[in-house]
Amino acid sequence: MIIDTNVQPHFRYNAEIRRHLPAAHKLRSIPDVEQQWYQAPGGNYRQDLYGEHYPGSDPETVARHLFDDAKVDYAVLNPLTRGNIADYLLNSRICAAVNDWLLDRWLEPDSSNRFRGTIRVNPEDPKGAVAEIERLAAHPKLVQVGVPMQSREPYGKPMFEPIWEAAAAHRLPVAVHINGGNGVDYPPTFAGHADTYPGYAAFMPLNYFVHMATLIIEGVFGRHPDLRFVFADGGYDILTPLMWRLDTFWLSMRDQTPWVDRYPSDYLPAHVRFCSSAFDGPTDPGQMQRWMEFSGKAELLMYGSGYPHWSTSLPEEAAGGLDSAQRDNVLWRNAGELYGLAAPAEGSIR
């Protein structure tokens, strides 16, 4: 079995979202979905997918590429919204529109029962985000909550906790994915704005660590045993040295955060997962198996194609160099446990 935990379905055209906006917000200006300062040379999406409509916008084509060509059994769809928008109330309506669109166009018509979806919420509107989770959490095909990597504050801060509490109460993991570029974003690196796409793309995924570290140190994971975060842009190659650092400081300054009642790294297995990324990992495949054991990554990592992004990776690429147990973990076991997905009906197990 193979589970692809990171697929971005797209609108066919920009205005498609307006069909799903409530009347009061229908005429508001909304950023173009591809309005992003840091554009990859050659386009953000796989070149062969450009056509009349956006790449990744036709369910049948996506199903063919994932289920037939890549032999994936389940795909978790995590649509981008439009990132941070200064009008947080409008942004919450955009998230709701994206969710309704995902249900109408992708999940409800999918008789193969292989697509799963994400409840997109706007963390800058905690009350609205909780309401959106409550509105949709019971839907059997919506298996996680989605928020942007870009955030005004790290996600361990107390204003966000009601959102995480609602997600955990419904046993929904929270997926953090880069999602923005619309002008109210914060600098993508600790030192400000990168000049070029490589500088952006190399660093931006690493911002997850700030969210993860504050979720641990501010006690959010400790208070919510069922809360799980999925970091969907990779970045797990910096996990081990930074966890060593956190563990070291905790040994010295534990009394400042006594609610952290175990090593910070001990929170990883119960609370943190990563989607695979083409940019992570050793360049020498011979180092792969040992590297995967650092910080127990073989239990944390889930295959995610990133389809239709230009850096889309196939299952065999994500599993390159792994031993058979690691390979099973990454391709399906970790995701199957997280999302409660078992092998589909007989005859389709590969």
Next chain:
Amino acid sequence: MKLVDVGKFGVGVYNVGGSLHAIVNYCSHEGAPLCEGLIGGTNETAPDEPGGLRRVKDGQIVRCPWHNWEFDVTTGQNLADPKRRVRTYDVDVDDGKVYLTA
């Protein structure tokens, strides 16, 4: 605390609320003279209090002077990770004299 010049590193004898406890003057982390560290208390979680913290175990916790690790002088255990401990010694008081047993 009274530092007694015995053994390779010396032994610190502490009076914790009227009972005597002894630990080696050698931090199990990197070998610092542990008993030169501050003796005091530690913090526990108190979610309903304004700072979220409560001071407890006053006079029972020594902090290593090098890296701030906390040890309970009555058990020798590190507060963060009880598996990381320092050696303790039995203390007996007899006729006004304090005996340490190694």
